[in-house]
Amino acid sequence: MQWHWKKSGLLAALILFNFLFVMTACSSSRISYRELNRQLALARAEKQAEIDRMKKEMASLRSIAAERDGLRVKLESVERRAEECRAERSRLENRLREMERERAKWERTRKAAREAAARARAIEEEKKRIEKRLENLIGRRQLGVDVTELGVRITVRDAILFRSGSAELRGSAWDVLREVAGALAQSQAKEIRIVGHTDSIPIRTPQFPSNWELSVARALAVLHSLSRNFGIPQEKMVSIGYGPYRPIADNGTEEGRRKNRRVEIYLIPEGEASSPGAGG
Template sequence: MARRKRKEKHEEHVDESWLIPYADLLTLLLALFIVLFAMSSIDANKFQMMARAFNSTFVGGTGVLEYPSPTPDGEMEQLDMTKTEQKQESEQEIEKLKEAEKKIREYIDKKGLNDKLKTSLTDEGLLITINNDILFESGSIFVRNRDEDLAKEISQLLVMEPPRSIIVSGHTDNIPIKNAQFESNWELSVMRAVEFMKLLLTNPSLSPELFSAKGYGEFRPISDNGTKLGRQKNRRVEILILPLVQKQQPV
Protein backbone atom coordinates (compact mmCIF):
# COMPACT_ATOMS: atom_id res chain seq x y z
CA MET A 1 0.00 0.00 0.00
CA ALA A 2 2.82 2.37 0.87
CA ARG A 3 4.54 1.45 -2.39
CA ARG A 4 1.41 2.41 -4.35
CA LYS A 5 1.21 5.80 -2.61
CA ARG A 6 4.79 6.57 -3.49
CA LYS A 7 4.10 5.71 -7.11
CA GLU A 8 1.05 7.97 -7.23
CA LYS A 9 3.08 10.82 -5.72
CA HIS A 10 5.73 10.35 -8.36
CA GLU A 11 3.13 10.46 -11.12
CA GLU A 12 1.88 13.82 -9.83
CA HIS A 13 5.38 15.39 -10.23
CA VAL A 14 5.39 17.99 -13.09
CA ASP A 15 7.86 17.31 -15.91
CA GLU A 16 10.02 20.44 -16.25
CA SER A 17 12.49 19.14 -18.83
CA TRP A 18 10.95 21.49 -21.44
CA LEU A 19 12.44 24.49 -19.63
CA ILE A 20 15.95 23.69 -20.88
CA PRO A 21 15.25 24.03 -24.64
CA TYR A 22 12.97 26.99 -23.89
CA ALA A 23 15.79 28.80 -22.07
CA ASP A 24 18.14 28.02 -24.96
CA LEU A 25 15.60 29.46 -27.37
CA LEU A 26 15.31 32.67 -25.37
CA THR A 27 19.08 32.97 -25.26
CA LEU A 28 19.31 32.53 -29.02
CA LEU A 29 16.59 35.13 -29.58
CA LEU A 30 18.45 37.56 -27.34
CA ALA A 31 21.62 36.95 -29.31
CA LEU A 32 19.75 37.49 -32.57
CA PHE A 33 18.37 40.85 -31.45
CA ILE A 34 21.81 41.95 -30.30
CA VAL A 35 23.26 40.99 -33.68
CA LEU A 36 20.52 42.85 -35.55
CA PHE A 37 21.20 45.92 -33.46
CA ALA A 38 24.92 45.66 -34.17
CA MET A 39 24.26 45.33 -37.90
CA SER A 40 22.05 48.41 -37.86
CA SER A 41 25.03 50.49 -36.70
CA ILE A 42 26.95 49.45 -39.86
CA ASP A 43 30.16 48.82 -37.95
CA ALA A 44 31.83 45.78 -39.48
CA ASN A 45 34.57 45.63 -36.85
CA LYS A 46 32.09 45.46 -33.97
CA PHE A 47 30.02 42.90 -35.86
CA GLN A 48 32.98 40.56 -36.30
CA MET A 49 33.95 40.91 -32.65
CA MET A 50 30.43 40.06 -31.53
CA ALA A 51 30.23 37.15 -33.95
CA ARG A 52 33.40 35.60 -32.60
CA ALA A 53 32.29 36.16 -29.00
CA PHE A 54 28.90 34.50 -29.49
CA ASN A 55 30.32 31.60 -31.50
CA SER A 56 32.85 30.89 -28.76
CA THR A 57 30.07 31.02 -26.15
CA PHE A 58 27.46 28.86 -27.89
CA VAL A 59 29.54 25.74 -28.40
CA GLY A 60 28.20 22.28 -29.08
CA GLY A 61 26.49 22.43 -32.47
CA THR A 62 26.24 25.03 -35.16
CA GLY A 63 27.03 28.49 -33.86
CA VAL A 64 24.26 31.06 -34.02
CA LEU A 65 26.54 33.42 -35.98
CA GLU A 66 28.23 30.90 -38.25
CA TYR A 67 27.45 32.63 -41.53
CA PRO A 68 29.49 34.98 -43.71
CA SER A 69 30.32 38.36 -42.21
CA PRO A 70 29.05 41.41 -44.16
CA THR A 71 32.73 42.30 -44.60
CA PRO A 72 34.95 39.24 -45.01
CA ASP A 73 38.26 39.22 -43.16
CA GLY A 74 40.25 39.77 -46.35
CA GLU A 75 38.15 42.75 -47.34
CA MET A 76 38.36 44.16 -43.83
CA GLU A 77 42.14 43.99 -43.94
CA GLN A 78 42.08 45.65 -47.34
CA LEU A 79 39.79 48.35 -45.96
CA ASP A 80 42.16 48.97 -43.06
CA MET A 81 45.09 49.22 -45.48
CA THR A 82 43.15 51.68 -47.65
CA LYS A 83 42.40 53.88 -44.64
CA THR A 84 46.04 53.79 -43.61
CA GLU A 85 47.16 54.74 -47.11
CA GLN A 86 44.63 57.59 -47.23
CA LYS A 87 45.90 58.90 -43.91
CA GLN A 88 49.49 58.77 -45.11
CA GLU A 89 48.57 60.54 -48.36
CA SER A 90 46.71 63.20 -46.40
CA GLU A 91 49.73 63.78 -44.15
CA GLN A 92 52.03 64.00 -47.17
CA GLU A 93 49.71 66.50 -48.83
CA ILE A 94 49.69 68.68 -45.72
CA GLU A 95 53.50 68.72 -45.82
CA LYS A 96 53.44 69.79 -49.48
CA LEU A 97 51.02 72.60 -48.71
CA LYS A 98 53.28 73.70 -45.87
CA GLU A 99 56.19 73.82 -48.32
CA ALA A 100 54.09 75.94 -50.70
CA GLU A 101 53.12 78.24 -47.84
CA LYS A 102 56.78 78.66 -46.90
CA LYS A 103 57.64 79.69 -50.46
CA ILE A 104 54.79 82.22 -50.51
CA ARG A 105 55.81 83.69 -47.17
CA GLU A 106 59.38 84.09 -48.41
CA TYR A 107 58.00 86.02 -51.38
CA ILE A 108 55.86 88.21 -49.07
CA ASP A 109 58.86 89.01 -46.87
CA LYS A 110 61.05 89.75 -49.88
CA LYS A 111 58.49 92.17 -51.34
CA GLY A 112 57.63 93.75 -47.99
CA LEU A 113 53.95 92.83 -48.32
CA ASN A 114 53.30 91.50 -44.83
CA ASP A 115 50.51 94.03 -44.25
CA LYS A 116 48.87 93.22 -47.62
CA LEU A 117 49.18 89.46 -48.09
CA LYS A 118 48.51 86.71 -45.56
CA THR A 119 48.69 82.93 -45.69
CA SER A 120 47.13 80.29 -43.48
CA LEU A 121 46.56 76.54 -43.52
CA THR A 122 42.88 75.82 -42.95
CA ASP A 123 40.74 72.69 -42.88
CA GLU A 124 39.96 73.35 -46.55
CA GLY A 125 43.50 73.94 -47.79
CA LEU A 126 46.13 76.66 -48.15
CA LEU A 127 44.54 80.12 -48.08
CA ILE A 128 46.18 83.27 -49.49
CA THR A 129 44.45 86.53 -48.56
CA ILE A 130 45.13 89.67 -50.60
CA ASN A 131 43.95 93.10 -49.50
CA ASN A 132 41.73 94.63 -52.20
CA ASP A 133 43.34 98.03 -51.68
CA ILE A 134 46.50 96.87 -53.45
CA LEU A 135 44.58 95.52 -56.46
CA PHE A 136 41.48 97.60 -57.21
CA GLU A 137 40.32 101.18 -57.26
CA SER A 138 37.12 101.81 -55.30
CA GLY A 139 34.12 100.34 -57.13
CA SER A 140 36.28 98.89 -59.92
CA ILE A 141 36.62 95.25 -60.91
CA PHE A 142 39.86 95.60 -62.87
CA VAL A 143 43.27 95.14 -61.31
CA ARG A 144 45.23 98.39 -61.49
CA ASN A 145 47.97 98.49 -64.12
CA ARG A 146 50.67 99.00 -61.51
CA ASP A 147 49.52 95.88 -59.64
CA GLU A 148 49.26 93.52 -62.61
CA ASP A 149 52.87 92.42 -62.13
CA LEU A 150 52.07 91.52 -58.52
CA ALA A 151 49.16 89.35 -59.69
CA LYS A 152 51.37 87.64 -62.25
CA GLU A 153 54.06 86.98 -59.65
CA ILE A 154 51.43 85.43 -57.38
CA SER A 155 50.41 83.20 -60.29
CA GLN A 156 53.94 81.77 -60.35
CA LEU A 157 53.56 80.79 -56.70
CA LEU A 158 50.47 78.77 -57.59
CA VAL A 159 52.37 76.45 -59.94
CA MET A 160 52.62 73.12 -58.14
CA GLU A 161 53.39 69.56 -59.16
CA PRO A 162 51.00 67.90 -59.41
CA PRO A 163 48.57 70.80 -59.99
CA ARG A 164 45.89 71.51 -57.39
CA SER A 165 42.38 72.87 -57.79
CA ILE A 166 42.15 76.57 -56.89
CA ILE A 167 39.19 78.71 -55.86
CA VAL A 168 39.39 82.51 -56.15
CA SER A 169 36.81 84.37 -54.06
CA GLY A 170 35.96 88.06 -53.78
CA HIS A 171 34.81 89.85 -50.60
CA THR A 172 33.71 93.39 -49.78
CA ASP A 173 32.86 95.49 -46.75
CA ASN A 174 29.24 96.30 -45.90
CA ILE A 175 29.13 99.77 -47.42
CA PRO A 176 26.33 99.56 -50.01
CA ILE A 177 27.20 100.03 -53.67
CA LYS A 178 24.78 100.83 -56.43
CA ASN A 179 25.84 102.31 -59.72
CA ALA A 180 25.24 101.84 -63.43
CA GLN A 181 27.47 98.73 -63.42
CA PHE A 182 26.66 96.99 -60.13
CA GLU A 183 23.57 96.84 -57.97
CA SER A 184 25.18 95.11 -55.00
CA ASN A 185 28.46 94.22 -53.31
CA TRP A 186 27.76 90.63 -54.21
CA GLU A 187 28.01 91.37 -57.93
CA LEU A 188 31.12 93.49 -57.38
CA SER A 189 32.84 90.69 -55.42
CA VAL A 190 32.00 88.08 -58.06
CA MET A 191 33.40 90.13 -60.93
CA ARG A 192 36.55 91.04 -59.01
CA ALA A 193 37.19 87.36 -58.38
CA VAL A 194 36.65 86.56 -62.07
CA GLU A 195 38.89 89.38 -63.32
CA PHE A 196 41.66 88.50 -60.89
CA MET A 197 41.39 84.82 -61.85
CA LYS A 198 41.66 85.73 -65.55
CA LEU A 199 44.85 87.64 -64.80
CA LEU A 200 46.29 84.65 -62.94
CA LEU A 201 45.49 82.40 -65.90
CA THR A 202 47.64 84.44 -68.25
CA ASN A 203 50.33 82.18 -66.78
CA PRO A 204 50.47 79.25 -69.24
CA SER A 205 51.73 76.93 -66.49
CA LEU A 206 48.32 77.04 -64.78
CA SER A 207 45.39 74.91 -65.96
CA PRO A 208 42.10 76.85 -66.37
CA GLU A 209 40.03 73.70 -65.76
CA LEU A 210 41.32 73.62 -62.18
CA PHE A 211 40.15 77.17 -61.40
CA SER A 212 36.80 78.49 -60.21
CA ALA A 213 35.60 81.88 -58.94
CA LYS A 214 33.14 82.85 -56.21
CA GLY A 215 31.77 86.08 -54.79
CA TYR A 216 30.55 86.50 -51.21
CA GLY A 217 29.96 90.25 -51.07
CA GLU A 218 29.88 91.49 -47.47
CA PHE A 219 28.54 88.21 -46.08
CA ARG A 220 31.79 86.63 -44.88
CA PRO A 221 33.58 89.37 -42.93
CA ILE A 222 36.80 88.61 -41.10
CA SER A 223 36.77 91.84 -39.12
CA ASP A 224 34.42 94.46 -37.68
CA ASN A 225 32.80 96.58 -40.38
CA GLY A 226 32.22 99.25 -37.76
CA THR A 227 35.81 100.49 -38.09
CA LYS A 228 37.82 101.76 -41.05
CA LEU A 229 40.55 99.17 -40.44
CA GLY A 230 37.96 96.40 -40.16
CA ARG A 231 36.34 97.37 -43.45
CA GLN A 232 39.74 97.46 -45.10
CA LYS A 233 40.43 93.88 -43.96
CA ASN A 234 37.06 92.72 -45.24
CA ARG A 235 37.76 94.08 -48.73
CA ARG A 236 39.86 91.23 -50.00
CA VAL A 237 40.49 88.54 -52.58
CA GLU A 238 41.20 85.01 -51.37
CA ILE A 239 42.97 82.20 -53.18
CA LEU A 240 42.27 78.75 -51.79
CA ILE A 241 44.59 75.94 -52.89
CA LEU A 242 42.76 72.67 -52.34
CA PRO A 243 44.63 69.53 -51.25
CA LEU A 244 44.77 66.59 -53.62
CA VAL A 245 43.47 64.30 -50.87
CA GLN A 246 40.11 65.46 -49.56
CA LYS A 247 39.12 64.66 -45.96
CA GLN A 248 36.92 61.63 -45.59
CA GLN A 249 33.52 62.33 -44.10
CA PRO A 250 32.55 60.12 -41.14
CA VAL A 251 30.05 57.38 -41.97
Protein backbone atom coordinates in the same frame (compact mmCIF):
# COMPACT_ATOMS: atom_id res chain seq x y z
CA MET B 1 -26.84 -85.10 -19.15
CA GLN B 2 -24.53 -85.15 -22.09
CA TRP B 3 -26.10 -81.93 -23.34
CA HIS B 4 -25.60 -80.41 -19.93
CA TRP B 5 -21.89 -81.10 -20.10
CA LYS B 6 -21.72 -79.67 -23.58
CA LYS B 7 -23.46 -76.57 -22.40
CA SER B 8 -21.10 -76.26 -19.45
CA GLY B 9 -18.09 -76.68 -21.73
CA LEU B 10 -19.35 -74.02 -24.14
CA LEU B 11 -19.91 -71.61 -21.30
CA ALA B 12 -16.43 -72.21 -19.97
CA ALA B 13 -14.95 -71.65 -23.40
CA LEU B 14 -16.90 -68.42 -23.75
CA ILE B 15 -15.72 -67.16 -20.37
CA LEU B 16 -12.16 -68.05 -21.23
CA PHE B 17 -12.43 -66.16 -24.55
CA ASN B 18 -13.84 -63.07 -22.84
CA PHE B 19 -11.09 -63.19 -20.27
CA LEU B 20 -8.43 -63.42 -22.94
CA PHE B 21 -10.06 -60.57 -24.90
CA VAL B 22 -10.19 -58.33 -21.84
CA MET B 23 -6.60 -59.13 -20.96
CA THR B 24 -5.52 -58.40 -24.51
CA ALA B 25 -7.45 -55.11 -24.52
CA CYS B 26 -5.93 -54.07 -21.20
CA SER B 27 -2.48 -54.85 -22.45
CA SER B 28 -3.14 -52.82 -25.60
CA SER B 29 -4.50 -49.90 -23.52
CA ARG B 30 -1.37 -49.89 -21.36
CA ILE B 31 0.76 -49.72 -24.50
CA SER B 32 -1.33 -46.84 -25.95
CA TYR B 33 -1.13 -44.89 -22.66
CA ARG B 34 2.65 -45.20 -22.53
CA GLU B 35 2.86 -44.03 -26.12
CA LEU B 36 0.56 -41.14 -25.36
CA ASN B 37 2.66 -40.18 -22.35
CA ARG B 38 5.79 -40.39 -24.47
CA GLN B 39 4.29 -38.20 -27.19
CA LEU B 40 2.97 -35.76 -24.61
CA ALA B 41 6.37 -35.53 -22.97
CA LEU B 42 7.95 -35.01 -26.38
CA ALA B 43 5.41 -32.29 -27.21
CA ARG B 44 6.04 -30.61 -23.85
CA ALA B 45 9.77 -30.70 -24.49
CA GLU B 46 9.31 -29.21 -27.93
CA LYS B 47 7.00 -26.50 -26.59
CA GLN B 48 9.42 -25.75 -23.76
CA ALA B 49 12.25 -25.52 -26.27
CA GLU B 50 10.13 -23.18 -28.37
CA ILE B 51 9.26 -21.15 -25.28
CA ASP B 52 12.93 -20.96 -24.34
CA ARG B 53 13.81 -19.91 -27.88
CA MET B 54 11.09 -17.28 -27.84
CA LYS B 55 12.31 -16.04 -24.46
CA LYS B 56 15.79 -15.71 -25.89
CA GLU B 57 14.40 -13.91 -28.91
CA MET B 58 12.38 -11.61 -26.65
CA ALA B 59 15.47 -10.92 -24.56
CA SER B 60 17.41 -10.24 -27.73
CA LEU B 61 14.65 -7.95 -28.99
CA ARG B 62 14.59 -6.12 -25.64
CA SER B 63 18.35 -5.74 -25.88
CA ILE B 64 18.05 -4.47 -29.44
CA ALA B 65 15.25 -2.10 -28.39
CA ALA B 66 17.36 -0.84 -25.50
CA GLU B 67 20.32 -0.41 -27.84
CA ARG B 68 18.05 1.33 -30.33
CA ASP B 69 16.79 3.67 -27.62
CA GLY B 70 20.35 4.32 -26.57
CA LEU B 71 21.32 5.01 -30.16
CA ARG B 72 18.31 7.29 -30.55
CA VAL B 73 19.39 9.23 -27.47
CA LYS B 74 22.93 9.41 -28.83
CA LEU B 75 21.60 10.47 -32.22
CA GLU B 76 19.51 13.21 -30.64
CA SER B 77 22.55 14.31 -28.67
CA VAL B 78 24.68 14.30 -31.81
CA GLU B 79 21.99 16.23 -33.71
CA ARG B 80 21.80 18.80 -30.92
CA ARG B 81 25.57 19.10 -30.94
CA ALA B 82 25.55 19.37 -34.73
CA GLU B 83 22.96 22.15 -34.50
CA GLU B 84 25.06 23.88 -31.85
CA CYS B 85 28.10 23.51 -34.10
CA ARG B 86 26.17 24.95 -37.04
CA ALA B 87 25.03 27.87 -34.91
CA GLU B 88 28.57 28.37 -33.63
CA ARG B 89 29.91 28.18 -37.17
CA SER B 90 27.35 30.74 -38.32
CA ARG B 91 28.28 32.98 -35.39
CA LEU B 92 31.98 32.63 -36.17
CA GLU B 93 31.38 33.31 -39.86
CA ASN B 94 29.39 36.43 -38.97
CA ARG B 95 32.14 37.49 -36.60
CA LEU B 96 34.74 36.83 -39.29
CA ARG B 97 32.80 38.96 -41.77
CA GLU B 98 32.45 41.66 -39.13
CA MET B 99 36.19 41.49 -38.44
CA GLU B 100 36.88 41.68 -42.17
CA ARG B 101 34.67 44.76 -42.39
CA GLU B 102 36.41 46.25 -39.37
CA ARG B 103 39.77 45.41 -40.87
CA ALA B 104 38.78 46.96 -44.21
CA LYS B 105 37.47 50.02 -42.37
CA TRP B 106 40.67 50.21 -40.35
CA GLU B 107 42.72 49.87 -43.53
CA ARG B 108 40.70 52.66 -45.13
CA THR B 109 41.12 54.79 -42.03
CA ARG B 110 44.84 54.10 -41.91
CA LYS B 111 45.17 54.81 -45.61
CA ALA B 112 43.15 58.02 -45.23
CA ALA B 113 45.30 59.01 -42.26
CA ARG B 114 48.49 58.37 -44.23
CA GLU B 115 47.11 60.31 -47.18
CA ALA B 116 45.96 63.14 -44.91
CA ALA B 117 49.37 63.25 -43.27
CA ALA B 118 51.06 63.23 -46.67
CA ARG B 119 48.74 66.03 -47.87
CA ALA B 120 49.40 68.00 -44.71
CA ARG B 121 53.16 67.67 -45.22
CA ALA B 122 52.82 68.59 -48.90
CA ILE B 123 50.65 71.59 -48.04
CA GLU B 124 53.08 72.76 -45.38
CA GLU B 125 56.00 72.37 -47.77
CA GLU B 126 54.07 74.30 -50.44
CA LYS B 127 53.29 77.03 -47.93
CA LYS B 128 56.99 77.38 -47.20
CA ARG B 129 57.84 77.56 -50.93
CA ILE B 130 55.16 80.20 -51.55
CA GLU B 131 56.22 82.21 -48.52
CA LYS B 132 59.79 82.18 -49.78
CA ARG B 133 58.67 83.21 -53.28
CA LEU B 134 56.42 85.99 -51.95
CA GLU B 135 58.49 87.04 -48.95
CA ASN B 136 58.90 90.62 -50.27
CA LEU B 137 55.14 91.12 -50.67
CA ILE B 138 54.52 89.48 -47.31
CA GLY B 139 57.11 91.75 -45.74
CA ARG B 140 55.34 94.81 -47.16
CA ARG B 141 51.99 93.49 -45.82
CA GLN B 142 50.50 93.45 -49.29
CA LEU B 143 49.39 89.86 -48.90
CA GLY B 144 49.41 86.98 -46.43
CA VAL B 145 49.93 83.22 -46.69
CA ASP B 146 48.41 80.62 -44.39
CA VAL B 147 47.04 77.07 -44.40
CA THR B 148 43.34 76.20 -44.30
CA GLU B 149 41.44 72.92 -44.46
CA LEU B 150 41.36 73.34 -48.26
CA GLY B 151 45.07 73.99 -48.68
CA VAL B 152 47.41 76.96 -48.89
CA ARG B 153 45.64 80.32 -49.04
CA ILE B 154 47.06 83.58 -50.41
CA THR B 155 45.10 86.61 -49.22
CA VAL B 156 45.57 89.92 -51.12
CA ARG B 157 44.22 93.24 -49.84
CA ASP B 158 41.69 94.66 -52.27
CA ALA B 159 43.17 98.18 -52.10
CA ILE B 160 46.29 96.89 -53.86
CA LEU B 161 44.20 95.37 -56.67
CA PHE B 162 41.12 97.61 -57.10
CA ARG B 163 39.81 101.08 -56.54
CA SER B 164 36.79 101.42 -54.29
CA GLY B 165 33.60 100.15 -55.94
CA SER B 166 35.51 98.96 -59.05
CA ALA B 167 36.38 95.55 -60.51
CA GLU B 168 39.07 96.93 -62.83
CA LEU B 169 42.60 96.01 -61.79
CA ARG B 170 44.86 98.89 -60.81
CA GLY B 171 48.34 99.36 -62.26
CA SER B 172 49.84 98.34 -58.91
CA ALA B 173 48.14 94.97 -59.22
CA TRP B 174 50.44 93.93 -62.07
CA ASP B 175 53.57 93.42 -59.96
CA VAL B 176 51.62 91.64 -57.22
CA LEU B 177 49.85 89.25 -59.59
CA ARG B 178 53.08 88.57 -61.48
CA GLU B 179 54.72 87.36 -58.27
CA VAL B 180 51.62 85.42 -57.30
CA ALA B 181 51.51 83.81 -60.77
CA GLY B 182 55.16 82.76 -60.37
CA ALA B 183 54.24 80.98 -57.14
CA LEU B 184 51.15 79.40 -58.69
CA ALA B 185 53.12 78.13 -61.70
CA GLN B 186 55.35 76.09 -59.35
CA SER B 187 52.40 74.63 -57.45
CA GLN B 188 51.14 71.07 -57.93
CA ALA B 189 47.63 72.13 -56.90
CA LYS B 190 44.79 70.41 -58.71
CA GLU B 191 42.62 73.52 -58.50
CA ILE B 192 43.25 77.23 -58.00
CA ARG B 193 40.20 78.79 -56.41
CA ILE B 194 39.90 82.59 -56.53
CA VAL B 195 37.38 84.04 -54.07
CA GLY B 196 36.19 87.66 -53.88
CA HIS B 197 34.93 89.28 -50.65
CA THR B 198 33.55 92.71 -49.79
CA ASP B 199 32.65 94.56 -46.63
CA SER B 200 29.04 95.10 -45.53
CA ILE B 201 28.60 98.61 -46.94
CA PRO B 202 26.14 98.11 -49.80
CA ILE B 203 26.85 99.11 -53.37
CA ARG B 204 24.10 99.89 -55.87
CA THR B 205 25.26 100.80 -59.35
CA PRO B 206 24.05 99.76 -62.80
CA GLN B 207 27.17 97.60 -63.14
CA PHE B 208 27.03 96.10 -59.63
CA PRO B 209 23.51 95.92 -58.16
CA SER B 210 24.94 94.42 -54.95
CA ASN B 211 28.20 93.52 -53.23
CA TRP B 212 27.75 89.98 -54.49
CA GLU B 213 28.14 91.00 -58.13
CA LEU B 214 31.16 93.13 -57.19
CA SER B 215 32.88 90.24 -55.39
CA VAL B 216 32.31 87.90 -58.34
CA ALA B 217 33.56 90.49 -60.85
CA ARG B 218 36.75 91.06 -58.83
CA ALA B 219 37.46 87.32 -58.60
CA LEU B 220 36.96 87.03 -62.37
CA ALA B 221 39.25 89.98 -63.02
CA VAL B 222 42.06 88.29 -61.08
CA LEU B 223 41.39 84.96 -62.84
CA HIS B 224 41.54 86.51 -66.31
CA SER B 225 44.71 88.47 -65.51
CA LEU B 226 46.50 85.36 -64.20
CA SER B 227 45.47 83.45 -67.32
CA ARG B 228 45.96 86.06 -70.04
CA ASN B 229 48.95 87.91 -68.68
CA PHE B 230 50.87 85.20 -66.82
CA GLY B 231 49.87 81.91 -68.45
CA ILE B 232 48.09 80.15 -65.58
CA PRO B 233 45.82 77.50 -67.22
CA GLN B 234 42.18 78.53 -67.11
CA GLU B 235 41.04 74.92 -66.65
CA LYS B 236 42.76 74.82 -63.27
CA MET B 237 41.03 77.95 -62.00
CA VAL B 238 37.58 78.70 -60.64
CA SER B 239 36.17 82.00 -59.37
CA ILE B 240 33.68 82.50 -56.54
CA GLY B 241 32.14 85.60 -54.97
CA TYR B 242 30.73 85.69 -51.44
CA GLY B 243 29.97 89.41 -51.17
CA PRO B 244 29.86 90.46 -47.50
CA TYR B 245 28.80 87.03 -46.21
CA ARG B 246 32.18 85.57 -45.19
CA PRO B 247 33.72 88.30 -43.00
CA ILE B 248 36.95 87.69 -41.09
CA ALA B 249 36.67 90.85 -38.99
CA ASP B 250 34.06 93.18 -37.50
CA ASN B 251 32.32 95.20 -40.21
CA GLY B 252 31.39 97.75 -37.55
CA THR B 253 34.89 99.28 -37.68
CA GLU B 254 36.92 100.76 -40.51
CA GLU B 255 39.79 98.40 -39.71
CA GLY B 256 37.45 95.41 -39.78
CA ARG B 257 35.92 96.46 -43.09
CA ARG B 258 39.38 96.97 -44.57
CA LYS B 259 40.31 93.39 -43.64
CA ASN B 260 37.07 92.01 -45.05
CA ARG B 261 37.67 93.59 -48.47
CA ARG B 262 39.99 90.97 -49.93
CA VAL B 263 40.69 88.42 -52.66
CA GLU B 264 41.70 84.92 -51.56
CA ILE B 265 43.52 82.42 -53.76
CA TYR B 266 43.30 78.80 -52.59
CA LEU B 267 45.71 76.14 -53.84
CA ILE B 268 43.66 72.97 -53.52
CA PRO B 269 45.69 69.74 -53.75
CA GLU B 270 44.68 66.43 -55.30
CA GLY B 271 42.09 64.59 -53.24
CA GLU B 272 40.24 67.61 -51.87
CA ALA B 273 36.66 68.20 -52.98
CA SER B 274 36.14 70.86 -55.60
CA SER B 275 33.37 73.44 -55.44
CA PRO B 276 31.67 74.95 -58.46
CA GLY B 277 32.64 78.52 -59.13
CA ALA B 278 30.37 81.50 -59.41
CA GLY B 279 31.87 82.33 -62.75
CA GLY B 280 34.96 82.07 -64.93
